Amino acid sequence: MKSVRKSNEKRGHDIASGRLPAATIKDNFSDLHPPLTELQAQAESARCLFCHDAPCIEACPTDIDIPNFIRKISTGNLIGSATTILSANIMGGTCANVCPVEELCELKCVMNTAEHKPVTIGRLQRYATDHLFARDTQPFQRAADTGRRIAVIGAGPAGLSCAHGLAMHGHRVDVFEARPKAGGLNEYGIAAYKMLNQRAAREVQFILDIGGITLHTGQALGKKLRLAELRDQYDAVFLGLGHNVANRLGLEHEDTAGMHNAIDYIERIRQEDLSSLPIGRRIVVIGGGSTAIDIAVQSKKLGAESVTIVYRRGARQMSATWYEQQLAQTNGVLIKTRAMPVQVLIDDDGLTGMVFETTRLDAAGKLQGTGERFEWPVDVAFKAIGQSLDLSAVGHELDTIQLQHGRIAIDAEQRTSLSDVYAGGDCVPGPDLTVHAVQDGKLAAQAIHRSFARESSHG
Amino acid sequence: MADLRCNIAGVTSPNPFWLASAPPTDKQYNVERAFEAGWGGVVWKTLAEAGPPVVNACSRYGSVDYNGQRMIGLNNIELITDRPLEVNLREIEAVKKAWPDRAMVVSLMVPCEEDAWKNILRQVEQTGCDGVELNFGCPHGMSERGMGSAVGQVPEYIQMVAAWCKQHTRLPVFVKLTPNITDIRHAARAAAAGGADAVSLINTINSIVSIDLDNMAPQPTVAGKGTHGGYCGPAVKPIALHMVADIARDEATRHLPISGIGGISNWRDAAEFIALNCGSVQVCTAAMRFGFGIIDEMVDGLNQWMDSKGYQTLDDFRGQAVPNVTDWQYLDLNYKTIAKIDQDKCIECGLCHITCEDTSHQAISKTKTADGQRIYTVIDDECVGCNLCHLVCPVPDCISMVEVDNGLPYMNWTQHPNNPMSK
Numbered sequence: 001m002k003s004v005r006k007s008n009e010k011r012g013h014d015i016a017s018g019r020l021p022a023a024t025i026k027d028n029f030s031d032l033h034p035p036l037t038e039l040q041a042q043a044e045s046a047r048c049l050f051c052h053d054a055p056c057i058e059a060c061p062t063d064i065d066i067p068n069f070i071r072k073i074s075t076g077n078l079i080g081s082a083t084t085i086l087s088a089n090i091m092g093g094t095c096a097n098v099c100p101v102e103e104l105c106e107l108k109c110v111m112n113t114a115e116h117k118p119v120t121i122g123r124l125q126r127y128a129t130d131h132l133f134a135r136d137t138q139p140f141q142r143a144a145d146t147g148r149r150i151a152v153i154g155a156g157p158a159g160l161s162c163a164h165g166l167a168m169h170g171h172r173v174d175v176f177e178a179r180p181k182a183g184g185l186n187e188y189g190i191a192a193y194k195m196l197n198q199r200a201a202r203e204v205q206f207i208l209d210i211g212g213i214t215l216h217t218g219q220a221l222g223k224k225l226r227l228a229e230l231r232d233q234y235d236a237v238f239l240g241l242g243h244n245v246a247n248r249l250g251l252e253h254e255d256t257a258g259m260h261n262a263i264d265y266i267e268r269i270r271q272e273d274l275s276s277l278p279i280g281r282r283i284v285v286i287g288g289g290s291t292a293i294d295i296a297v298q299s300k301k302l303g304a305e306s307v308t309i310v311y312r313r314g315a316r317q318m319s320a321t322w323y324e325q326q327l328a329q330t331n332g333v334l335i336k337t338r339a340m341p342v343q344v345l346i347d348d349d350g351l352t353g354m355v356f357e358t359t360r361l362d363a364a365g366k367l368q369g370t371g372e373r374f375e376w377p378v379d380v381a382f383k384a385i386g387q388s389l390d391l392s393a394v395g396h397e398l399d400t401i402q403l404q405h406g407r408i409a410i411d412a413e414q415r416t417s418l419s420d421v422y423a424g425g426d427c428v429p430g431p432d433l434t435v436h437a438v439q440d441g442k443l444a445a446q447a448i449h450r451s452f453a454r455e456s457s458h459g
Numbered sequence: 460m461a462d463l464r465c466n467i468a469g470v471t472s473p474n475p476f477w478l479a480s481a482p483p484t485d486k487q488y489n490v491e492r493a494f495e496a497g498w499g500g501v502v503w504k505t506l507a508e509a510g511p512p513v514v515n516a517c518s519r520y521g522s523v524d525y526n527g528q529r530m531i532g533l534n535n536i537e538l539i540t541d542r543p544l545e546v547n548l549r550e551i552e553a554v555k556k557a558w559p560d561r562a563m564v565v566s567l568m569v570p571c572e573e574d575a576w577k578n579i580l581r582q583v584e585q586t587g588c589d590g591v592e593l594n595f596g597c598p599h600g601m602s603e604r605g606m607g608s609a610v611g612q613v614p615e616y617i618q619m620v621a622a623w624c625k626q627h628t629r630l631p632v633f634v635k636l637t638p639n640i641t642d643i644r645h646a647a648r649a650a651a652a653g654g655a656d657a658v659s660l661i662n663t664i665n666s667i668v669s670i671d672l673d674n675m676a677p678q679p680t681v682a683g684k685g686t687h688g689g690y691c692g693p694a695v696k697p698i699a700l701h702m703v704a705d706i707a708r709d710e711a712t713r714h715l716p717i718s719g720i721g722g723i724s725n726w727r728d729a730a731e732f733i734a735l736n737c738g739s740v741q742v743c744t745a746a747m748r749f750g751f752g753i754i755d756e757m758v759d760g761l762n763q764w765m766d767s768k769g770y771q772t773l774d775d776f777r778g779q780a781v782p783n784v785t786d787w788q789y790l791d792l793n794y795k796t797i798a799k800i801d802q803d804k805c806i807e808c809g810l811c812h813i814t815c816e817d818t819s820h821q822a823i824s825k826t827k828t829a830d831g832q833r834i835y836t837v838i839d840d841e842c843v844g845c846n847l848c849h850l851v852c853p854v855p856d857c858i859s860m861v862e863v864d865n866g867l868p869y870m871n872w873t874q875h876p877n878n879p880m881s882k
Contacts (some may be wrong), residue, residue: 046527049853052809053825053833074526113806114854 012258012352014281014379019303022275028301029274032097032193032327036120036127045074047111048119055108056121061435062089062442066105070124082132083139085125090164091157091438093133093203094186096126097194099435100290102323133202142211143170148452151176151234153221156184157437158425158444159240160207165445167212171452174234175213178220184242184425186434188267191294193301195270222394231420236448239408239416239423240441241394243387249286249341254383257350262287262295262384269298280380283307284354285333286341287384288318293325295382296333307333308376312340312359312367342373344381353377389427404429413447414440422448461765462772463758465499467716467738468631468656470589472499472562475729475773476757479720479741480504480566480592480635483751485540487550491557496751497758500562502633502659502741505539505594506547508569508579513538513600521668521678521685523694532694533744534668536679536686538600539568544582552586562739563587564633568594568606571616573623580628590631592718593624593655595646596662598639599688608662611637614649621653633718636660636702638695643702647712657716658706659741661699663689692744696722700735704784707736713781725753726760736778792875793867796844796860798822798837804857807833811848811858819847 020028036044048070056066064085072081085092101107101122109118132139148171152159155177163173181187186200208215219225221241230237246261248254262285268277279302285292288311299307311318314337315325325335336356343355353376357369389407391398402409402417407429414422424440426432465475477500478484478493485504493501507513515537523532540547555563565588569575583591594601595611602609610616617634624632634650636643638661650658665687667677677685699721706712719737723729724745732740745753770776800811800823812835815823822841826834837848844860852858872878 042527049808049810051807052813054809055807055831055833058831110806110808 011347012280012282012377012379013349015258015278016281017276017278019279019281025274025302029192029196029298031196032191033123033126035130036123041073041124041127044120044124045070047115048074049110051110055110056105056119059104059108060088061104061431061433062092062095062439064088064092064105064125066121066125069128070119070121073124073128078128078131079135079137079139081128085129086132086139088442089435089438090161090207090442091186091203091434092125093129093206094157094195094200095435095438096122096129097199098186098190099433100321100324103321104435133206138206138209140168140210142167145172145212146170146452148172148235149174149233150236150238150448151230152238152240153225153230154178154184154240154242154425154427155182155204155215155217156240156242156425157186157434158242158427158441159184159238160204161438161441162238162240162422162424162445162448163213163441164207164210165442166448167210169445169449171212171235171449173213175215176219176221176225177215177217178223180217182215182217184240184437188270189263189291190270190434191266191298192269192274193298220394222397225397227397227400227421231418235420235452237421238414238441238444238448239421239427240425240437241389241408241423241427243389243426244393245388245390246383247386247388249383249385251341251344253344253346253351256344256346258379259344259351259381259383262291262382263387265382266291266295266298269302274302277302279304280378281305282377282379283382284376284378284380285309285382285384287311287382287386288313289320289384289386290324291386292382292384293320293328293333295384296328297331299380299382300331300333304380309333309335310339310341310356311335311337314338339374340369341381342369345375345378351378351381354381387426413450414444415447420451460762461770463499463761463765465739465773467718468590468633470500470562470564470631470739471560472739473560474499474758474761475733475737475739476754477501477562477564477718477739477741478746479743480594481743481747482535482537483743483746485542487554490550490554493746493751493754494554494558494561497754498561498751500564500589500739502564502566502592503547503551503588505566505568505597506544506579506583507539508575509544509582512541512543515541516681518679518681521688523668523692530692530744530748532666532668532690533692533747534663534666534679534688534690536599536681536688539566539594539597548582548586551583551588555587555589562589564590564592566592566594566635568597568601570604570606571610571620573627576620576623577627580624580630584628584630588630590633590656591624591628592633592635592659593620594635594662595620596635596637596660597689598637598663598665599686608637608639611635611646611662612640614645617646617649618653621650621655625654631656633657633659635662635720637662638698638702638721639665643705644709644712647706647709647715651712651715655715657718657738658712659718659720660706661695661702661721663691664695664698666690691722692748693722693724696728700731703732703735703737704781707778707781708784724748726757726764729757729761730764730776731780733773733777734780735784736781738773738777788872790871791869792872793865793870795863795865795867797839797842797863798844798846798848799859799861800835800837800848801857801859802834804854805835806854806857807835808853809833809835810851810853811835814851815848819843819845823848 069081069084106118152175183200339356345353408423422444425437463474480502484501519537525531597607601607634655719732720741812823
C-alpha cells in the first residue's frame with residue numbers, strides 16, 4: 001500500500017524521534033574514519049619523506065614533530081610515537097580526530113606536490129595515540145611537588161592542557177569547571193562520530209592521571225568562584241572560559257519553539273540516547289562553520305529528510321573546510337550559499353518556516369541583500385553563526401581585565417593585563433580550533449612556570 | 460620483437476631467464492609450472508649421491524624487509540634436495556622429454572672423491588639433461604661436511620673437481636662459485652684451469668638476517684636456535700655485479716661464459732648482468748616472492764628495451780659495459796660535475812640540504828621566502844659533485860649532476876702530481 005504523508009507541506013512542527021531504526025542510527029554514528037590497520041599504517045608511514053624543516057610541523061599549531069612520530073610508527077615504536085605527539089600536544093588523541101588537517105599539516109605535506117595526496121598525518125596520529133590509550137600507559141611523570149598552586153578556570157582543552165603542563169613541573173592545580181563533566185567542547189561540542197567511545201572522558205582521565213590536578217565540577221566563575229579570592233589563594237590563575245553564548249540572528253521570533261542553537265543540540269546528541277532524540281523532518285542550518293557542518297550531518301544521520309545549510313557568502317568564504325563541505329554533501333546535506341535569513345515564520349506552536357533573501361557584494365565588497373526573497377517551510381532551524389564570550393554571565397569578575405574585541409587580551413606569554421592571571425582558548429583573540437586552545441594552555445603553563453622560576457631566582 | 464634465444468656453453472633456451480638451483484626447481488611439479496609460465500630453463504635443485512637424503516630443518520627462511528617492502532633480502536638454511544636421487548632423476552628425464560626446447564641443467568654436490576663425481580655424472584647423463592652445474596657455493600650445512608662453499612673457497616679443489624667432471628662427462632660443466640671469498644678471480648681462474656665450460660655466480664652470501672629480540676635468537680629460528688644461512692635477493696645484486704665484472708675483465712677468465720645470479724628481479728637487472736657479459740641469468744628470490752608469473756614482465760621488458768635500442772639479439776649488447784669497468788686509479792680525476800636543482804620540480808622536502816649539510820660538503824643553501832616557500836640552492840663552488848643529493852631527492856629528475864667543462868685534460872691517479880708514485 002502506498003503511504004501517504006500526512007503533514008502539511010506548508011506547516012512546520014514535523015519533529016519526531018526514531019526516524020530511522022535504532023540499529024541504523026547506531027551504524028550512522030560509527031567512526032567517521034575507521035582506524036588504520038597495521039598494514040595501512042606501515043604503508044602510510046613509509047610514504048613520509050622525513051622532511052628537513054618539515055612544512056607539516058610549521059603548520060601544526062602545537063608544533064608536533066610529525067616526521068619523527070611517523071618514523072617511530074614505521075619502526076614499530078608506537079608508544080614512543082604517541083609520546084612524541086603528546087609531549088607537544090597533550091590532546092593529540094582528540095586533535096587526531098577533530099583537527100581540520102586538510103587545512104593544517106596535511107595541506108602543507110610535500111607529498112601533495114609529489115603525489116597529489118598528502119601523508120594521512122591525522123590518521124597516523126590517531127593510530128599511535130590509540131595504541132597508547134588502549135594500553136593505559138602513562139608516558140609522563142610529574143616532577144617533585146613544588147608547593148606552588150594554580151587555579152585553572154574551565155576544564156576544556158585550554159584549561160586541561162595548562163593544568164597538565166603545570167602538573168608536569170610539580171605544581172598543584174585546582175581545575176574549576178561549571179559543567180558536570182570536564183572536557184569542554186571535546187565532551188559537549190564536537191560531532192559524535194568524531195569522538196566515539198568516551199574518547200573525551202578517557203583523555204581527561206589520562207591528563208588527570210599524572211597527579212597533582214584536582215578537578216572541581218559544578219563551579220562557575222561569578223557564582224561560587226571569585227577571581228579576587230582565587231588570586232589571593234593561588235600563585236597564579238589561568239582562565240580557559242571558552243565561549244558561553246551562541247550568537248544571535250537578530251530576528252523577531254528567533255527563540256520560538258523549533259529554533260535551536262546548534263551547539264546546544266550537538267550537546268544533546270553527545271549526551272543523550274540517539275534513538276529517542278527528536279529531530280525535525282525539514283531542517284535548515286544557518287551558518288558556514290564546523291558547527292554548521294556537524295549539526296547538519298548529524299541531523300541527516302538521525303533521519304532528517306532534508307537538511308539545508310544556508311550561508312550568506314560563497315563556499316570559499318565558509319570557515320568549514322572543503323573537506324567538511326564535501327562531508328556534508330556526501331551525507332545528503334544541501335549547501336545553499338549567498339542567502340540570509342530575514343524572517344522567522346511562526347504559528348501558535350512555533351516555527352513553521354523561514355524567509356531568506358539572496359545576497360551579493362556591493363562595489364565596496366560589503367555584503368548586502370538583493371531584495372529577492374524566498375520562503376521555505378521548516379520544521380527545525382539550527383543557528384550556527386558562532387559563539388561568544390558574554391562577560392555579563394560572570395558578573396563583575398573580569399571588570400579589572402583588559403579586553404580586545406570582546407575577548408580577554410593577552411600578551412605573547414598568554415598573560416592578561418593582571419600579571420598573575422593568564423588566559424587561553426576561545427576566550428582570547430585568535431582562531432578557535434581545539435588545537436589552538438591546547439597550544440594556549442601549553443604556552444601559559446610554560447610562562448607560569450618561568451614566572452615562578454624568575455621569582456625564585458630574584459629571591 | 461628482438462630474438463631472446465640464448466646459447467651458453469652449448470646449452471640453449473628460448474630466453475635467458477633460468478630458475479636457479481633452489482626450492483623452486485626441486486620437483487617436476489614446480490619446474491613444469493615454471494615452463495608453462497614461460498621460463499627459459501632451470502638448474503635443478505642440487506642432487507647428492509645415492510643413499511639416505513639430507514634432512515632439512517624448520518623453519519628455513521629469513522627476510523630483510525625495508526620500508527614496508529618484503530624481502531629486499533632473503534636468506535635460507537635449507538640444504539640440497541631432501542628427496543631420493545632416483546626420484547629426482549626420473550622427474551628430470553620426464554620434464555626434459557616434455558620440454559625439449561628448455562634448458563635443463565642439473566646441480567650436483569657430492570664429496571670430493573673422483574668416484575663420487577664419476578658415478579653421479581653417469582646417472583645424470585642418462586636423464587637427457589643439457590648440462591651440469593657443480594655446486595661449490597652453498598655456505599651452510601653442506602660446507603661443514605666438506606662440500607659446497609668448502610670446495611669453492613679452495614681454488615685447487617675447484618680445479619681438481621672441475622677437471623674430474625670434464626673427464627667423466629660429455630655434458631657442459633658449469634661451476635657455481637661462492638662469493639664468500641676475498642677475490643672471486645682466484646676461484647674463476649681455477650674453474651677455467653680445470654676446463655669448466657662456464658661459471659655461475661654468485662651463490663648465496665653468508666649471513667644472519669636478523670635477531671628475534673623476544674627470544675634472542677637468529678631468524679629463521681629452529682627450536683630457539685638459529686644459524687648462518689645463505690643471503691640472496693635484490694640486496695645482493697651489487698655484490699654479484701662486481702664479481703661478474705671481475706671475471707669478465709680478467710685476462711684468464713674473460714673467455715668463460717657466465718650464468719649471472721644475484722638479486723635479479725626484473726628485465727632491467729637481467730640486462731645489466733648481460734651487459735657485463737652474462738650468457739644467461741638465474742633467478743630465485745623474485746620467483747619465491749611473487750611466483751612464476753613475473754617471467755612475462757622479464758621477457759617483455761627485455762624485449763621492449765632491446766627494441767628501443769635496436770638490439771636484435773642478446774649478443775648485440777652482451778658485454779658492452781665490460782670495457783667501461785676500470786680500476787679507480789684510471790678514473791679521470793679532472794672530470795667535474797656539480798648538482799643542479801630544478802626549482803620547478805622541487806617539493807621542498809629539504810632532504811638534499813640536510814644530508815649535504817650534516818653529512819657532506821655544506822653545498823646546498825636554504826632560504827625561505829616571505830610566504831614560507833623553501834628554496835634550496837646548490838653553492839657551485841662548494842659542490843664536489845658527490846651525487847648524494849641526487850640520490851636522496853625523492854622526485855625523479857629534480858636534481859641532476861651536470862658536467863662542468865673545466866678545460867682540464869684527462870688525468871688519472873697514476874699521472875697525478877699528488878701521487879708519490881707518479882712520475
